Amino acid sequence: MLEFTDVETSRLRLRRFKDTDLAAFLEYRNDPEVARYQSWEGISEAEAWAFLREQRDLQPGVPGVGMQIAIEHKESGELLGDCYFKxxxxxxxxxxxxxxxxxxxxxxxFASEAVTAWLSYAFRTFDLHRVIAIxxxxxxxxxxxLERLGMRREGHFIQNIWFKGKWGDEYLYAILREEWERLHG
Ligand SMILES: CC(C)(COP(=O)(O)OP(=O)(O)OC[C@H]1O[C@@H](n2cnc3c(N)ncnc32)[C@H](O)[C@@H]1OP(=O)(O)O)[C@@H](O)C(=O)NCCC(=O)NCCS
Incomplete structure (x- = not known):
């Protein structure tokens, strides 16, 4: 199995979550603005600990298993957020x-920088053909x-999801490996 390797950019380090992320993770996971378009509403401290414990044992690149990758600001060491990858x-x-x-x-x-670095790493490392985002x-x-990353809007679903009390619409974006390499090297 592939061991997790940190991915670095000029400002950021993409790394595995660690216990000291608890406070920052709880704060943004419980911010209604951050949660607004996410499947979650918030998280308790016990749930956050369970999340950190679960993440500790995951490796990226296991089919069907979603992993959350911490985005750290290199200079300050602050946790800025995370990327999800499955x-x-x-x-x-x-x-x-x-x-x-x-x-x-x-x-x-920061999101553009983190996602660009992660996808460049992931396309290579996992021999990916296509990546999607919804x-x-x-x-x-x-x-x-997603458009800044060069991803293509391939789907527009109308009221396809019961989301926080009403039917919601979603876009599906995608990019192929050769398109990614053409745009991002
Ligand atoms: C979606 C999300 C990650 C986007 O974050 P973001 O900071 O807007 O995205 P980027 O990293 O691409 O940053 C772009 C912004 O930074 C600005 N910027 C400043 N310095 C920059 C730099 N060095 N390089 C690039 N952009 C820079 C850009 O001008 C742009 O600002 P604008 O939006 O006012 O035009 C963020 O809104 C978020 O976390 N939302 C809540 C969670 C969520 O909904 N997730 C998606 C679920 S599908």
């Missing part, structure tokens, strides 16, 4: 991506990020 159980050359940043760290290009159509920051 290889499809049935077809592990396809993967799904997700991301969250604490509110204070949005608007600095976003609420109203989540304009997420739509902008």
């Amino acid at each position: 290889l499809e159980a049935e077809e592990p050359r396809q993967a799904e991506l997700g991301y969250s940043l604490a509110r204070a760290y949005q608007g600095y290009g 976003t609420d159509c109203e989540n304009s920051a997420s739509v902008t990020l």
Whole structure:
């Protein structure tokens, strides 16, 4: 099994979650603005500990098992947020991506920097063919990020999800390996 290796960018370190992330993780996971378009509403301290324990034992690249990768600011050591990454159980050359940043760290290009680095690493390391991301159509920051990454809107689902008390619409974005390499080297 592949051991987790940190991925570094000029400002960031993508690494495994650790116990000292608890406070920062609890804070952004319980921020209603961060949760607004996510499947979750918030998290208790016990649930956050369980999450950290679970993450400690995961390795990336196990088909069907989603992993959350911590995004750390190298200079300050602060936890800024995380990337979600899962290889499809049935077809592990396809993967799904997700991301969250604490509110204070949005608007600095950190998500773009983290996701670009992670996808470049993941396309190579897991021999991926295609990566997808699904976003609420109203989540304009997420739509902008996916388009900035060069992902293509392939689907627009209308009221396909019962989401926080109402039917929601979602976009499906995707990018193929050769497209990623053309755009990001
Ligand atoms: C989706 C999300 C990660 C996007 O974060 P973000 O900070 O807007 O995304 P980026 O990293 O691409 O940053 C882009 C912004 O940083 C600015 N920026 C500042 N310095 C920059 C730099 N060095 N490089 C690039 N952009 C920079 C850009 O101008 C842009 O600002 P704007 O949105 O005002 O135009 C964030 O909104 C979030 O965590 N939301 C809550 C969780 C969520 O909904 N996740 C998605 C579920 S599908």
